[in-house]
Amino acid sequence: MKAVHFGAGNIGRGFIGQILSQNGFDITFLDNNRAIIDQINTNNGYPIQYLDRQKSTFWVKNVSAIDSGQYPRSSLEALVAADLITTSVGVNNLKKIAPLLKEALVYRAQKQKSVNILANENMINASTYLKKCVYQAASLEEQSLLRQYATFVNTAIDRQALSFHHNDQIIAAVEPYYEWVIDSSIVQPGVPLPQNNVVLVDNIQPYIERKLYIVNASHAALAYVGYLLGYSTIQQAMHNPQIDQLVQSFITTNLQYFVQQYQQSLPQLQQFAAQTMQRNQNPQLTDPVTRVGRAPIRKLQKNDRLVGPFLRTQQLQLPNPGGQRIIASAYLYNNPDDPEAVLLQKKIVAQGYQATIQEVSQLSATAAHQIALLCQRYYQDPQQILDLREVNNDC
Ligand SMILES: NC(=O)c1ccc[n+]([C@@H]2O[C@H](COP(=O)([O-])OP(=O)(O)OC[C@H]3O[C@@H](n4cnc5c(N)ncnc54)[C@H](O)[C@@H]3O)[C@@H](O)[C@H]2O)c1
Ligand SMILES: O=P(O)(O)OC[C@@H](O)[C@@H](O)[C@H](O)[C@H](O)CO
Secondary structure (H helix, E strand, O other), X not given: OEEEEEOOOHHHHHHHHHHHHHOOOEEEEEEOOHHHHHXXXXXXXXXXXXXXXXXXXXXXXXXXXXXXXXXXXXXXXXXXXXXXXXXXXXHHHHHHHHXXXXXHHHHHHHOOOOEEEEEOOOOXXXXXXXXXXXXXXXXXXXXXXXXXXXXXXXEEEEOOEEEEEEOOEEEEEEOOOOEEEEEOOOOOOOOOOOOOOOEEEOOOHHHHHHHHHHHHHHHHHXXXXXXXXXXXXXXXXXXXXXXXXXXXXXXXXXXXXXXXHHOOOHHHHHHHHHHHHXXXXXOOOOOEHHHHOOXXXXXXXXXXXXXXXXXXXHHOOOOOHHHHHHHHHHHOOOOOOOHHHXXXXXXXXXXXXXXXXXXXXXXXXXXXXXXXXXXXXHHHOHHHHHOHHXXXXXX
């Protein structure tokens, strides 16, 4: 079986490629990064190093790569021949791959060739979003063909995947932990889908929310509070017990949302949260706060990892003072090397904190005002974010 995967980046190589290979797929990556494309094609595969004490290496074999920008025709041919199509290019890039994907899917539909498309990105219902982008590029007639032959399957993916350079090679480096949850409720029988080392579920919503509102929420919180206080990596930030306590207070409140919304067991959720914090602390990992905090406008959207759980706990009348402070720290993320951070700070300079918070996170005027006041305080004196008496009192 053949899989075509958009995005030979950290998670594409370090996770999706590995699992697809373990499920018997030969993989063709579509990417624009020449160095990675050449490296994969030279070796007909690539190595993954585990970030554990043994630092063992795993080779993914039978892999090729195409520069989809330079060679759209070959990319199209690969997509047409594929048994499965997957992505991990970053949410903001899904609309960029949509025109090529649409062309391939329409061609396939005309030949009555069904396929599952799995967008593996940190977003609630990323595949549904990709479908919207693809349909926007299609005529009404094409859309009706796509409806019959292209199934966009939502997923949740979890593995901390980085990479490093060694002897001119870019090596994918991953923690041993992984989870790939796939919504199998809408897939067509007989159309290939990975079955091994994945979790097939009928309702993806609690899984993707748990991924974003516990795993990514804690990660982003560590990144933004860490950056504000001058830490370079997630692991360094976690060594500060007050940061750890602030993040714990946010996550502890978020767990209540899962108890009330999905009737999940609190002890099991607490165990999951503790395991997540332990993963974040993995001494083999050196994860820059600038990677984890990248693209703050995306991360401050109303359904994303920070504002999403904050709004949901508010709706349940659960005070979330930790969440409020952490959102404020994200609005203070002033990293000149991150285009979204630069844009965010420009908005703040032009229209102030409150209007920016209302625009970006779509929060009410009252909630945005409260967070804006915190932004002003922490801008003056970042250490005040660690005044945990306030967090405890508000609770
Ligand atoms: N790295 C992780 O730990 C991790 C874990 C879970 C989920 N994710 C999610 O996976 C996605 C990818 O993350 P990543 O860390 O692998 O990022 P990355 O930057 O390492 O990889 C993205 C890859 O996509 C390629 N790309 C971008 N635009 C493209 C286009 N138009 N056409 C073809 N290729 C294109 C890039 O060249 C790059 O190689 C994101 O949505 C991220 O949130 C990442
Ligand atoms: O990829 P992002 O930018 O959405 O988020 C950054 C990290 O939190 C993320 O990549 C985690 O490492 C990953 O989601 C763990 O599964």
